[in-house]
Amino acid sequence: xxxxxxxxxxxxxxxxxxxxxxxxxxxxxxxxxxxxxxxxxxxxxxxxxxxxxxxxxxxxxxxxxxxxxxxxxxxxxxxxxxxxxxxxxxxxxxxxxxxxxxxxxxxxxxxxxxxxxxxxxxxxxxxxxxxxxxxxxxxxxxxxxxxxxxxxxxxxxxxxxxxxxxxxxxxxxxxxxxxxxxxxxxxxxxxxxxxxxxxxxxxxxxxxxxxxxxxxxxxxxxxxxxxxxxxxxxxxxxxxxxxxxxxxxxxxxxxxxxxxxxxxxxxxxxxxxxxxxxxxxxxxxxxxxxxx
Amino acid sequence: xxxxxxxxxxxxxxxxxxxxxxxxxxxxxxxxxxxxxxxxxxxxxxxxxxxxxxxxxxxxxxxxxxxxxxxxxxxxxxxxxxxxxxxxxxxxxxxxxxxxxxxxxxxxxxxxxxxxxxxxxxxxxxxxxxxxxxxxxxxxxxxxxxxxxxxxxxxxxxxxxxxxxxxxxxxxxxxxxxxxxxxxxxxxxxxxxxxxxxxxxxxxxxxxxxxxxxxxxxxxxxxxxxxxxxxx
Ligand SMILES: Nc1ncnc2c1ncn2[C@@H]1O[C@H](COP(=O)(O)OP(=O)(O)OP(=O)(O)O)[C@@H](O)[C@H]1O
Ligand SMILES: [Mg+2]
Numbered sequence: 395x396x397x398x399x400x401x402x403x404x405x406x407x408x409x410x411x412x413x414x415x416x417x418x419x420x421x422x423x424x425x426x427x428x429x430x431x432x433x434x435x436x437x438x439x440x441x442x443x444x445x446x447x448x449x450x451x452x453x454x455x456x457x458x459x460x461x462x463x464x465x466x467x468x469x470x471x472x473x474x475x476x477x478x479x480x481x482x483x484x485x486x487x488x489x490x491x492x493x494x495x496x497x498x499x500x501x502x503x504x505x506x507x508x509x510x511x512x513x514x515x516x517x518x519x520x521x522x523x524x525x526x527x528x529x530x531x532x533x534x535x536x537x538x539x540x541x542x543x544x545x546x547x548x549x550x551x552x553x554x555x556x557x558x559x560x561x562x563x564x565x566x567x568x569x570x571x572x573x574x575x576x577x578x579x580x581x582x583x584x585x586x587x588x589x590x591x592x593x594x595x596x597x598x599x600x601x602x603x604x605x606x607x608x609x610x611x612x613x614x615x616x617x618x619x620x621x622x623x624x625x626x627x628x629x630x631x632x633x634x635x636x637x638x639x640x641x642x643x644x645x646x647x648x649x650x651x652x653x654x655x656x657x658x659x660x661x662x663x664x665x666x667x668x669x670x671x672x673x674x675x676x677x678x679x680x681x682x683x684x685x686x
Numbered sequence: 687x688x689x690x691x692x693x694x695x696x697x698x699x700x701x702x703x704x705x706x707x708x709x710x711x712x713x714x715x716x717x718x719x720x721x722x723x724x725x726x727x728x729x730x731x732x733x734x735x736x737x738x739x740x741x742x743x744x745x746x747x748x749x750x751x752x753x754x755x756x757x758x759x760x761x762x763x764x765x766x767x768x769x770x771x772x773x774x775x776x777x778x779x780x781x782x783x784x785x786x787x788x789x790x791x792x793x794x795x796x797x798x799x800x801x802x803x804x805x806x807x808x809x810x811x812x813x814x815x816x817x818x819x820x821x822x823x824x825x826x827x828x829x830x831x832x833x834x835x836x837x838x839x840x841x842x843x844x845x846x847x848x849x850x851x852x853x854x855x856x857x858x859x860x861x862x863x864x865x866x867x868x869x870x871x872x873x874x875x876x877x878x879x880x881x882x883x884x885x886x887x888x889x890x891x892x893x894x895x896x897x898x899x900x901x902x903x904x905x906x907x908x909x910x911x912x913x914x915x916x917x918x
Contacts, residue, residue, distance in 0.1 A: 602773035603800035
C-alpha cells in the first residue's frame with residue numbers, strides 16, 4: 395500500500411502541472427457548489443426560526459357575541475395544524491397596544507370607544523413547518539363563522555420560501571453537474587497520464603505486472619486529486635465564510651441565529667464525494683484506455 | 687532432436703503459425719526447447735525471429751497451433767494468468783525498452799515490485815544484480831545518460847533479477863561494439879550456468895560461432911532443417 399502511494403505521489407509529481415490544474419478545477423467546483431449549499435443551509439435555518447415565530451391572528455367580526463367565544467375556540471383547536479388558540483378580547487387588545495405605545499399614549503387618549511375587534515392568537519403545532527400548511531390553515535379559519543380577517547406573517551416570507559425552494563433545486567442540479575464535471579476532469583487527467591506512460595505501462599505488463607498493480611496507483615491518484623481539491627475548496631469556503639460572517643450586521647438577524655459552517659459530518663461527506671468523483675474519473679478512463 | 691533425451695521440454699510448439707494480414711511471419715513451426723538449453727534462433731532480417739520470441743510470452747497470440755510453456759497452454763490461458771506466465775521469462779528486448787523517466791534502480795526493481803516482494807529484499811536483490819552486471823555505482827542514473835552497452839546491461843539486470851526460468855534475448859548484441867557484446871554474452875552464459883534456459887534471437891554469426899548452443903534457423907518464417915549439432 396505504502397509503495398502504491400509512493401508511486402501515485404511520484405506520478406503526481408512527474409505530471410505536476412497537469413495535476414495542479416486538475417486539483418484547482420476540482421477545488422473551484424467544490425467551492426462553488428458548497429458555497430451554494432452553505433448559503434442554503436443557513437437560509438433554511440433562518441426560515442425555520444422565522445416560521446417558529448409565526449402566529450396566526452384571527453380577528454373577529456365587530457358584532458361577534460361574547461357567548462360564542464368558547465364555541466369558536468373549540469372549533470379552532472379542532473383544526474389539525476392548531477396547537478392552541480388564545481382569546482384576546484378587545485380590552486386585552488387595547489391593554490397590549492397601550493403597552494406597546496407606552497411613550498405615545500396621548501395618541502390613544504382621544505379614543506372614545508375601543509375600536510379593536512376581539513381576536514384569537516392561534517399557535518401552530520411544532521410539526522407545522524411548511525409555509526403552504528400555514529396558508530391552508532388561514533384559508534380554513536377564514537371560512538369559520540364570525541371570522542373577519544386572518545393575518546399570518548408577511549408576504550415576503552412567502553416569497554422567500556419560494557425562492558429558497560428554487561435555490562434548493564438549482565443547488566442539487568449544480569452539485570450533480572459539478573460532480574460529473576469532476577469525474578470528467580479526473581478522467582481526462584488520467585487519460586493524459588496514461589498516454590504519457592503508455593510505453594512504461596506496456597513494459598510493466600511485459601515484465602509480469604498484474605493489471606491491479608498497474609491501475610492501483612492511478613485510482614489512488616484520482617482519489618488524492620479529489621481529496622486535495624475538495625479540501626482546498628472547503629478551506630477556501632471556510633475562509634470566505636469567516637470573512638463574510640464577520641461583516642454581517644448582527645442586528646439584521648434574529649438573536650438566536652448565528653451563521654454556521656458545515657457540521658463535521660457534512661464536511662466528511664463533501665470530501666468523500668469529491669474523492670469518489672476522483673476515483674470514478676480514474677475508473678472511467680482506465681476502463682476505456684487499458685483494454686489490451 | 688539433439689537435446690539429451692532425459693531432459694524435459696520446457697517450451698513446445700506444435701504447428702504454430704503467425705500471420706499479419708496476408709503476410710505469413712511464421713509458418714508451421716514445430717519445436718521443442720529443453721530445460722537449461724542454450725538456443726540461438728537465427729536467420730535473415732524479417733525471418734520471424736522476434737515474432738517467434740513474442741509468441742512465447744504472449745506479446746502476441748499465435749494465429750494457429752499450440753504453444754506450451756512449462757505446462758501452460760498459451761491458447762487457453764486466462765488473461766488473469768498472463769502475468770504469471772510472463773514472470774517465468776526474463777526478456778531482453780531488441781531495443782532495450784528501459785523506462786526513460788526512471789532510474790536504473792527503479793527500472794530493475796519494477797520487476798520485483800510487480801511480484802509483490804518485500805522492500806528490503808528488493809533493495810538487496812537489485813543491488814546484487816547491478817553488481818553482477820557491473821553497474822552498482824550507476825543505480826541512480828537515468829537510462830539515457832548511459833552508453834548503449836550500459837543500457838543493455840541494465841536490460842540484462844532487469845531480465846534476470848526475478849530469477850526467471852527462461853531468458854529471452856532479442857538481438858542482445860545487435861547495436862553493441864565487440865567488447866560490450868562480449869560482456870553481455872558472458873552475462874547470459876553465466877545466467878545459463880545457474881540452470882536457466884536461454885534463447886537468443888540474433889544474426890550475429892560470429893557470436894554464434896564463439897558460443898556453445900543449439901542453433902535454430904528460420905527463413906521466411908519457416909524452420910530450416912538442422913544442419914549440424916552443437917557448434918564447437
Ligand atoms: N506487428 C506487425 N505487423 C505487421 N507485420 C509484422 C509485425 N511484426 C512483424 N511483422 C512482419 O513479420 C515478419 C517477421 O518480423 P520479425 O520482426 O519477426 O523479423 P526478425 O526476424 O526479428 O527480423 P530482424 O532480424 O530484422 O529483427 C516481417 O516481415 C515483419 O515485417
Ligand atoms: Mg527482430
